[in-house]
Amino acid sequence: MTPQDEPILAQQGCSDGGCRLRLTPVTGMHTNAGCRCLQDVPTPTRIAIIRKLAQLKAKIKQLENALKEDDNRGRHSDSIRG
Numbered sequence: 001m002t003p004q005d006e007p008i009l010a011q012q013g014c015s016d017g018g019c020r021l022r023l024t025p026v027t028g029m030h031t032n033a034g035c036r037c038l039q040d041v042p043t044p045t046r047i048a049i050i051r052k053l054a055q056l057k058a059k060i061k062q063l064e065n066a067l068k069e070d071d072n073r074g075r076h077s078d079s080i081r082g
């Protein structure tokens with residue numbers, strides 16, 4: 001997958017392996033110095049952003065799992081659909 005193929009949201013953030021803004025982990029070259037994306041944001045806002053992102057990431061995971069289940073179900077019912 002080339003960077004151009006990645007969804008636009010996945011490209012947000014910095015090149016740190018633990019970047020808080022990225023929805024997908026950095027692949028390939030990355031730094032370990034710590035995410036600096038939110039360093040200038042006031043602490044309460046930063047906490048709110050991190051909390052919201054965690055909720056969204058959990059939701060994405062949930063939806064991905066639901067899609068996988070749908071996919072499995074679809075494969076099983078192929079014979080029915082003919």
Ligand SMILES: [Zn+2]
Nearest residue numbers: 014019035037
């Ligand atoms: Zn970052």
